[in-house]
Amino acid sequence: MDDLLQEFIAETRETLEALSGEIVAWEAHPADRARLDAIFRFVHTVKGSCGFLDLPRLGRLSHAAEDVLAQVRDGKRAPDRALVNAVLAVVDRIGELVEAIESGTGLDDSGDELLVAALAEGAEEIAHAGPIVSRAPARSVRLNVDLLDRMMSGMSDMVLARNELARRLRQGEVDPAIEAALERLSLTVGEMRDTVTRTRMQKIDALFSALPRMVRDTAAGLGKSVMLQVEGSDVELDREMIEVMRDPLVHIIRNSIDHGIEAPAERRAGGKRENGRLSVSARQSGNQIIIEIADDGRGIDTERLIQKLVAQGRDEAKLRSLSNRAKLDLVFEPGLSSKDVVSEVSGRGVGMDVVRAAIEQIGGRVELDSNPGKGLRLAIHVPLTLSIISTIVVGVDGQRFAIPRQSIEEIVTERGDAIRVDTIGGSPVATVRERRMPLIHLADMLGLPATTARDEGGQMLAIVSVSEGSYALAVDTVLDNEELVIKPASPAVMSTGLYAGQTLPDSGLPMLLLDCAGMAKAASLDFSRDSQQLFEEEEEVEAAQGLPALLFRDLDGVRRAVPLAAVDRVEQVDAANVRFAAGRFRVTIDERILPLAAHGDLDGLERINVLRLKDGTNEVSYAIDEAADIVLLPEEIAPAREPGPIAGVVLVEGEQIELVDMLWIFDEHAEREVEDAPPLCLISGDNDGWMASFVKPLLEASGYRVALRLAPGETPAVVLSTEENQGAMGSPAPVVRLRKKRASGGSGDDSVYRYDRAGLLSALEARVSGKAGR
Amino acid sequence: MSHLYLIAQIAGRAVAIDSEQVESVVDIGEVTAVPRASQHVRGLAALRSRVVTVVDTQSALGMAGGSPARRAVITHVEGHHYAMLVDALDDVAPFDLLPLAHGVTLDPAWRGAGRGIVERDGEPILAIDLASLVPGHAGIN
Incomplete structure (x- = not known):
């Protein structure tokens, strides 16, 4: 959590710096919407971060400021001088608190309540003194990405120069001292390259590690229980992208828990498990990283979205004529919060529109797949501008290709036991330990000539799994296991659909990264039977x-x-x-x-x-x-x-x-459960105590609450009385009378013989439910 | 208005390339083939720490490809670097871009790339747009 806190401090500090201009401008022109939005976003972000960093004080302050700013945004309050000052005081206090957290010193919190109170409408203007900040020296610096890029490419050049130098030196007689120096240079360059690369790359775990805590806290705050499943934490992503993804991811997940996943009772009623399920996964697919957030909540209610937008003055007919997909995309409309109640969790205003804008800014896109009542799957596709992928390098016809390690299940040799390669109806099929799967010869796929290895049956089979199924990829040799920096290739190369990107390994000779899913598609492998089967199995379980x-x-x-x-x-x-x-x-x-x-x-x-x-x-x-x-x-x-x-x-x-x-x-x-609110039966006119001692236990066993006299404000559901007690009860409740004689007193007599248990109970029940009686 | 043009030889003809499209001129080293890619793509080559896509311009102009050219003009199109193979480089000089003479119809291969002409010592030279020769972009494929 320390890293997260550090990042939060650095980010808040930086935003505050950038914001100081906005604040001054807003002070001068409180009606300026753009400035207002900037400040609103700031407090909203702080609020969001506080949620999972467990900083209640900051959370309270930012939440209060956000509330007020939201009112201003909605036009419910005018941004007068008092309000502006109060908000600025809160912003300053946030800055002070952040510095205090950084330096590990305490800050007296007596002023907080005053600041919050000053936000209230009609509160007295507070004197707005500038922040008095004692800064601790920062332990992290933020760098421009361009600078890192230049460093990266300089580093690559250095590696290539080293390789060149080594090649040339080996051509002649080399002094062992020079060799040793070169060795040392190589080692340093190698380490350096790793470090430099790491400055740019980060495991997506940096994003994911905070999720369990956040999900737990968010869910607990809403009285929900959510099981989180995180996958693909070791996918590496450009640091810049990770930074951009952070807020959108938090928003999406909070939305999922707040709006998507239903309360336990509702889930039970809907036949789902009480625990909501949320899965967050990252994987590399082709030239993209896909981050998928799926929940098993209620999905997106497009009807509600439309109603909301119509309420905001949009043309209903036009909205209704949209395709289903377009209707789903309405969730990205600005100013839309699909829930009416403002909660601490999702807030308002900063919604899916901002999420999408942030992702599009880095060239990504968001895909929605909503299954009403069943859940929502949200996939963020981020372009793979630069990424390090652990790969297996294979050779075919003398050329090398890289395959993402992630998509390879295992590598077996064609000659191995329990491995067969056959041709069924013209299609090559591999059988690996009883498992039959389609076989693709990489050479055929790439239009390269078949080599002797293939004729002799000495090829290697890489078992590749793609999202639809698995297939075997036959290659001549498996050469190496290498971490490679992958960059996107030009459209002319990508249009083949077979490659996921290009890379420049230490050899200085460019290499292509194969797109496993693309090859399956190009080979027209038909996994639909498999998925059909899976689907049917699932159906069956469900049915x-x-x-x-x-x-x-x-x-x-x-x-x-x-x-x-x-x-x-x-x-x-x-x-x-x-x-x-x-x-x-x-x-x-x-x-x-x-x-x-x-x-x-x-x-x-x-x-x-x-x-x-x-x-x-x-x-x-x-x-x-x-x-x-x-x-x-x-x-x-x-x-x-x-x-x-x-x-x-x-x-x-x-x-x-x-x-x-x-x-x-x-x-x-089953034991008769006592109902939550058992009907109250008043025993009246029980002069000899017979009813209290004989009937009361029977009534209580049958689920009534029995009282001999009414507490103030109580109304009985039914009154049990005796024959003699004919007087008006002063109560509107129905009355059941008990008689002492077995025989009924005539047709107008609806009293019950006092030892007729069944009769008494049914008469009481009838009166309570209003079916009979007077 | 005068503009700096690079005069090069492609497919045995002189062409003028707007210097703004030219990042550098290099001799490319070993080329990694890209199987299944468009035949206009010779392959990938390393240019310092960058990987560039090598385009066989002759093939892109609809002629028989496979020229042994190793010299290339590096151009940057939509975020990617391409090495456009040229037979030879003649000159860099400022020229005025003139419209094609009225009624002149270019050979179909050149039509997509031609942008006008420049005159060098009275000799008309076709000015071409390198981007139109890049497979996968507007123009020839």
């Missing part, structure tokens, strides 16, 4: 949700099945933990008492296997003999003749299997 069932042998020896979704786990308990108590079998598991359902005799067993069944809130255990298998249930179920523990019979692999009725099991065995 089969709720259908997989656990097959088990029950205690009575019958094979039965229970929906897998209901099974929490299978556990073995000691028979001693099972008791017949209070009318049913109960088992003690994990220091809890669970109702135990059984279909057979529990006697004589020492250990009992139990299925722990859950329906979300209730838990019931079910004693079985043993679990057998997990099967997929057919759709057709022959229903049972009458309701009971068995829902019906299904055919599993030709065998009739009884399917346990989960509804019945839970209805029968």
Whole structure:
């Protein structure tokens, strides 16, 4: 985190310096929108960074300033002198705090509240004194990229000059002393080159390492739980690009968590796991780096976007006539926040428009793939202006080519065991350890003559994986493993679709980097069967949700099945933990008492296997003999003749299997949960205390809250009274009366005999739900 | 208005190249072939720390390529450097660009590249746009 903090300090300091002019200008012309935006962006950025750097004080200040500036931007407040001063005071304080963090000194925070208070409308003007800043010497410097570029190319020239020198020296007799000096020069030049290259390049991990913390904090702040998966951290990218990508990435991820991923309850209702999933990955593909951010949230609601834009005065018909893709792209319209509530997380105003602008500025683009209700996949394509890629250098027909290490699964020799090369219907096919895949001869692909190695079957096969599938690439030789600086090649070269870029290795002879996906395309490899299959499998899993069932042998020896979704786990308990108590079998598991359902005799067993069944809130255990298998249930179920523990019979692999009725099991065995707000039953006119002692427990067991007198402000859902107590209750609640005689008092008598439990309960229920009564 | 032009020989003919398009003139070393690329692309060559795409201008003009030329004019087109092979270099001098004589129709190969003429001691020389010879850019492919 230290690096991040350092970077934050350097960046904030730099922005502040650049901003000082803006601040003065804004002071002079508070209505100047461009200046306002610049200051707004600054506080917004600070706020964003504070979120994951855990700097609450800075966060509070910047959030407050951002709020006020947002109001000004929306025209809700006029930027009067007091406001300008207050904002500037906050900006200054941010500067002071940053310097304090840098130098490790504390700064009295008593003034913060005053500053925040001064932002409020109608607050008294505060005296705006300039910042008194004691700067610590900076430990990092920022350099112009041009300078680095010049350094890089100078370095490359130096390497080539060294190579040239070495070549020439070796042509004649060399004094060992000169050789040693050259050796030393080589070593230094090599190290130097690495260092210089590193000044320009950075692992994308620099961007990714802060994500887990940020995702966790952001999610926690919103009451969500998000699982983050990060891939491809070791992809190296131009430092400049990394810097530019930082804010957009943070914005996108926060948006994903804030707007995309739903609250746990909503996810549960939508049949998703409670934990949202977020994956961030980087990979190099062709001449691009692709950073992909995918979530399994609700996707983009284009309808909402359109409504918002219409509300802002856009032409609705025009918006509606847009293609789906164009509608999705509306998310990049300025001034759009797809959520109405302003939160600390996503804020407002600084939205996807800024994200896209930043990425386009470095020649990249953003692609959206929204699947409403299922998730959003956002891919940032960044051009590979300069990158170091770990490559494998292969040779074919005397020429060398580089292949990205990342796309090679393994390299095997054609002569190896368990490796076959055949021709099926005119197409070469390689079989590597039972795995069959298409084979591309690199020589054929490049139109080079076949060499003797191929005729003799002595080629090397590189197993290359591209996003759609894998194929084997046959080459003559595998030469080396080299880290290469890859630059984009000219359009004339790129248009072949076979190359991802060019590089200049130490040999001084340019080399091409092969584009593995491009070659698969050029060879017209058809992976659609594979992906079809994958797709179908996925479909099946999805469609089969709720259908997989656990097959088990029950205690009575019958094979039965229970929906897998209901099974929490299978556990073995000691028979001693099972008791017949209070009318049913109960088992003690994990220091809890669970109702135990059984279909057979529990006697004589020492250990009992139990299925722990859950329906979300209730838990019931079910004693079985043993679990057998997990099967997929057919759709057709022959229903049972009458309701009971068995829902019906299904055919599993030709065998009739009884399917346990989960509804019945839970209805029968689950502990009655006390409802959140049980209806209140008022017992009235209970002079002899009979109702309080006899009926009250029954009512409470049936889910009522019983009161003998009302607390102030309470209204009963129903009133239980006696026959004698005919007087008006002064309550609008329905009344159930109990009579002492078994016989009803006539047709107009709706009272209930006081020992008729079922009658009483049904009368109460009817009155509460308003179905009957007076 | 006079402009500095480089007079070179391409495909056996003298051509004038606007000096603004010329970054340098070099003799290129070993060329790495680019299989499957346009036949106008001779390959890649290293120019100090830079990799340039070597363009066979003769082929780009629609004539038989494969001239043994090693001398090249380095030009910069849309962010990439190209080495345009030339047979020989004659001269660098200021000239006035004149329109093609009325009614003159260039050979189709040259039509896309021709921009006008310059006159050297009474000899008309075709002024060409190097960028139009770069495969993958506007002009000939």
